[in-house]
Amino acid sequence: MIDLRKITTEKRNVRTFDIDNMETLDVCRAINEEDKSVPSAVEKVLPQIAKAVDAVAARLQHGGRMFYAGAGTSGRLGVLDAAECPPTYGVPADMVQGIIAGGRQAMFVSQEGAEDSEEAAAADLAERGLTAKDAVVALAASGRTPYAAGALRYAKKQGALTVSVTCSADSLLSSYAEIAVEAVTGPEVITGSTRMKAGTAQKLILNMLSTAVMIKLGKVYQNLMVDVRASNAKLRERARRIVMEAAEVDAERADLLLAAAGGRAKPAIVMQLLHVELAAAEELLRSNGGSVRRISSVKQQNNTVYE
Known part of the structure; x- marks a missing residue:
């Protein structure tokens, strides 16, 4: 049995105990106030993000690929970031790939049970021919999602670079990663709704990770996306x-x-x-x-x- 009380993102937020009794504007203010803490949480893990950037860029410079792996909101954010790389930076479609528990349909309809299988993550990466040249970035706000853990465990067996992105301190996922990024955003406005602060932190981190990697790969000159694919x-x-x-x-x-x-x-x-x-x-x-x-x-x- 999982003890949710020990997971940072599952704790109750004392500042929003009465949110259901607030006026609408005060609800919005409460959410906004909590959101303001997210960039600070990301700032604290900039050294780890930079380390991940350098390690991933080194793999990609030698023909490797980067895979995001996650479930639910985390998985969707990975797919979104991967999908933006080809048109923005002119890279091959397979250089950055997002893998979500439950497959393609999980992007649009929640497949909640899919996150519980470590084996499914291993199978998904095996299907894509993961090798030691590649990098796997596993995403899980709680830091304990079995699908994300399975992705890192399989990646490590193949000799691939392993990176974790979580929003809980000292998480299980971090223990499986060569580079652990733990942006601790604290309890959510609505208990356990990690699509909120935790999701925002993950989006910021993925923006930073992929953008900085592309800069390292020469896809940016000055601050211009010089490899943009002019497709429309x-x-x-x-x-x-x-x-x-x-x-x-x-x-x-x-x-x-x-x-x-x-x-x-x-x-x-x-x-x-x-x-x-x-x-x-x-x-x-x-x-x-x-x-x-x-x-x-x-x-x-x-x-x-x-x-």
């Missing part, structure tokens, strides 16, 4: 603005560069910065790990114009 009208306009900002050109020149580069902002920027044709820009990117920053820094140091 909004993103095509964004690609144009990115080239204009990064290469310091007007819209007409940006359009010409993007047309020559097949709609890809990164080679278009390098073409302008170094005054080279597409083939040379692509070769420079290949030889510099896809980093526009590295290319521009060498140019500035050497005052070199490539022909």
Whole structure:
């Protein structure tokens, strides 16, 4: 029998005992006040997040993949973060993957019993061919969800990097992870409703983790998403603005560069910065790990114009 009293996220919040008797505006204020504590909880675990970023980036730089694994809200947040990576950073669809207990249907309809199976997590990762090159980030607000624990246990057997993201101190999940991130957000406004503060903390952490990893992989120049996949009208306009900002050109020149580069902002920027044709820009990117920053820094140091 699980003793919920020992789990941080399951404790009662003394500040909201009478929330059912509050006026509507006071209910909203109470929720808002509790939400204000979340960034501070995340701030306390920044060193662990940074360690996870470096470790995951190292795996991805050598052909590995990152898997998020979780149940319920945690699982949905992992799927959401993974789904945003290809269009935002132009990475292959399989580089960052979200796995949720209960499968695809659990994204839309709760599959509460699915979280209780460690074996299901192992099977889901095995189906995706998890190897020692990969990283598994297991998500569980309580820190004890069997599905998340099963994902880490299986990952460890395969030699993959193991990271846990929880909102409870000294959790079971943390004991299975090489890198444990415990953002302790305290009792929820509504006891046990971890889609609230705990869910917000996990979303902030995943935003930070994937964004920082993509920066490490050279997917960002300055603060511009230079590998954006221009797959719709909004993103095509964004690609144009990115080239204009990064290469310091007007819209007409940006359009010409993007047309020559097949709609890809990164080679278009390098073409302008170094005054080279597409083939040379692509070769420079290949030889510099896809980093526009590295290319521009060498140019500035050497005052070199490539022909």
